[in-house]
Amino acid sequence: MDTYLGVDVGSISTNLAVIDEKKKVLAWEYLLTGGRPIEAVQRGLREMEKKLAKELKIKGVGSTGSARHLTGILVGADTVKSEIIAHAVGASQLIPEVKTVFEIGGQDSKIIIVRDGVVVDFAMNTICAAGTGSFLDHQAQRLGVLIEEFGDLALKAEAPTRIAGRCTVFAESDMIHKQQTGHTTENIVAGLCQALVRNYLNNVGKGKEILPPIVFQGGVAANKGMKAAFEEELGYEVIVPEYYHVMGAIGAAILAQETIVQTKKTRFKGFEVSEVDYKTRSFECTGCPNLCEVIEVLMDREVISRWGDRCGKWEVLEK
Amino acid sequence: MKVTFPHMGRMDIFIKGMVKALGMEIVVPPTNSKKALDLGVKYAPEFVCLPFKLMLGNLIEAFERGADTVIMVSDRGPCRLGLYGLPMQIILKNLGYKANWLILNTPHALHGLFQLGIDKDVVKYRDKLTFMDGLLAFHFGWKKMLAIEEIERFSLKIRPYEINKRDTTKILYQGMKAIENADNLYDLKKAKNGVIKDLRNIPQDRNRRPLKIAIAGEIFVVLDSFANLDIEKKLGELGCEVDRTIWFSTHILHHLGLDKFMRRSKRRAIQAARPYLKYPIGAECNATVGYAALYAKEGYDGFVHLMPFTCMPEFVAGGVLTRVSKDYGIPVFTVELEEHSSQTHLMTRLEAFVDLLHRKRAKKRVNS
Structure with a gap:
């Protein structure tokens, strides 16, 4: 059976939801972010994998919430949308x-x-x-x-x-x-x-x-x-609604489904990402008086993404 | 005598250009940055608006670099900008900076000019320079300003089509530098044409159909990309073609009464606001309301309204805009800017706003 995963990483809680083609919620997960979004997402994925039957296939992933960009890179999301849209989509699915x-x-x-x-x-x-x-x-x-x-x-x-x-x-x-x-x-x-x-x-x-x-x-x-x-x-x-606390995740899953209709192929990295060594670090750029705080995301000690700079000097990674 | 002035968008280009032609000495404060803002926040009254804080920070940074004479813009009317000069004078005096002030407001300006006139340094310049020199200097500064505005305008048109994110912005910044460094009208023209060509050569996907969004509101935060958190670039990178309603040149032309025949002049905007506001509120309030109606009639998808937190005229405009939005069916997004404004928070709301507009447009297409 084809399913879609939505991940909503907010300031307080991290929520995951898996829906089927008919947008029915199959499983959900609600855990506290505790200021460590990467760990929370990995923990959530691990729990989710246990809950899901083996024959289920994740066909698309959507991320939302204040850590949506970080999460998007982490899990390989097909769509990254702000929580406002995700919540609205989740609510209009239900009613x-x-x-x-x-x-x-x-x-x-x-x-x-x-x-x-x-x-x-x-x-x-x-x-x-x-x-x-x-x-x-x-x-x-x-x-x-x-x-x-x-x-x-x-x-x-x-x-x-x-x-x-x-x-x-x-x-x-x-x-x-x-x-x-x-x-x-x-x-x-x-x-x-x-x-x-x-x-x-x-x-x-x-x-x-x-x-x-x-x-x-x-x-x-x-x-x-x-x-x-x-x-x-x-x-x-x-x-x-019944799933009032994971509506953002449900919305993100529905948005992923909409995206997959167009792109056909998912970028989901699989549940294995819960075992990958992800780290973030930050530094203050001293190139100008703005002193931007630049955040780097590292996968296995390799920088895979950067953000936080106003001028874009760091954002574009040299390949 | 070392003259300085607070920043407002790229007004520095105009002044630098003019001064360059005159051979005078000025101190240009470092561009608006977190440092300027921190200094301003530290010494300004807490509930004063963001432009005041930034300008105060500029002046402190300029004084540290040896400036001793301030030229300060001013205005009459309900906007607090008109009164900026006086409290700033007091704050800076208490901090121990001694300076001459020239506040450009009609009665004060004459007084100030008189004061400057008896200053020995100015006399020195006055003997050397003729009226014609002054006129040519003004013309050069003005041309520089127009060149900057032209490439900025053009970049807004290119950015939503760019294939590699940030291409446009990079070339725009290089271009601004090139224009800033031009010494004469010939170099200026060459620099400008070069930038336009570079912008045109950016790899683009012309099959996109960008959303059209107009930006209006309080003049300082509309003009200054630091104050408005680079909202034009953010919107452009989200795939929107942005049109800015206020430019330094249009502002000056309006005040000189020379914008009669311009299509999107402030004059027309104020007229368009007539059904909602029958008398002038002051500052950009009436124009903001009118622009929403004008751009909605032109078929724009959305309207972004920028204002500093605690700005009275724009607060009024914000209230009236809910009516305009309903009457013309144009979604309006108001951003209140202050020193605590966060990039991420703005980004969340901008993404949602752009999404809203996309969905609205998709629905319109299905219905028609």
Whole structure:
């Protein structure tokens, strides 16, 4: 059977998904990147290989996420696309009539507006990280609540506390103040969800036409309190798909399938790449006052790719 | 007397050309770089816009190289650029740099020129040079500027077709150097024609159908490739034919009222913005809005709007652009630039924007 692999390497998590010709998800893998994208991808590939039946053949690979270029070189991806497109493609595969996609991850959040299956507008948080998962993570620690229990706790709230959500630091001092005046933990947790939703809609979602059906994905979608807060604020149903946490990888796999239709042949290097010795190193170029930080990727001690320079002096490898 | 000035795009070419012809001494600050930016960020107020920080960095670097007289552009109106000179004067004075200031704003300029006029060094030049020398010098600088703009414009047309990535950019940089080094009009013309020929000879795939994208917004970040993170080159390498709406020459011509018959003049853009903005907001705001409408009518696929973070006029334009985008069906992508802007973040969004435009075009083709 022919299958397609999608790899999404983000700041917090690395996700892999394998789909068949009919775009059905056969297997998925979710692991933490831990700041080491190469190791995470190799670990993911190893796990994935174990899960897949031997007769399956990978016919195409797509990479996405903030480490998409590095991953693309590592695994030999047929298509390297930004996570915005991958998430939109993943969501419209699941719900073809989708009009709005909310994606909230660990360090960034995006809104994608889709009309008739095509992305027409998008926005990402640029200046501030207050509207992301790390905001909730941080406050959960502060409250002594496990992030996994956060959602269920929020649903138990009777009167959510209003918390200023513009800035993580101000939210924290506001939250502590509310704690001191006797608000219950449930109410505060629900209040934090609402603060995040307000922040998200006012910053990332500013000026965007939010219409149902709305799909909510990314790591934060696991939080039931967030789904409820979105629904209350918008008055529409918010759909959290089954594979909400690996939608980017699914999208990348679908994009790989689309690419293979044209190119016919995959560049996939095989699962063996999980055993190859890949390294990265960086140096500061002193050729001009820009002092660009150039990154080199080495395969078996040989430089196979470079990036990070503004002028392109290093990017093109001498052959 | 050693005159210096802050950078704005390739304005230095114009000034250097002019000064070269006059035989005066100037200190050109090193081109905008991380160092200039770091210096500017260190001494500028935190929420001031990116151009201020870069210009301040330029001046500090120039003073370290012995400059003692500053020529500073200025403007009236809501853009903060008009007021840059005064706070900069205070900041630099507090840092211990002593300098003469010539702020080019109507009443101040006269005052400044008067001050410079009594400076002994200037008198020395004034006795040697005639009015005609000045005119010829201006003409030479202007021609250099136009030559640079011509090759830049041409490179934008070639880049989306290049087969080997970065070919165009490499030749463009070489070409800029050659034009900079030209000593007279004959050399200048020869250098320019050489670059155009080299650009034309780049291996190209003419079967491509590049997306057409216009870039507009606040003048400094549109003109300065360091400030806008080389967005033109990035878009070009993603396969887009880019048209820049503002050039140094068109800006000057507009202010002199000489752009009446130009097809894509600022004047026309301001008129095109009339249905949305009935009175001038200031700076490039009205023009930005109008350009979106003008380029949409010409069949452009997308519109990129550049602004420094905290820029008031462009912030207004950004709001109005959502309406223009809807009315004309042209996707608009706004980039707010500041010292923390990251290349990777911009790249992610640019790739997504270009993808969006490709898919939109593919769909249009299916429907028609």
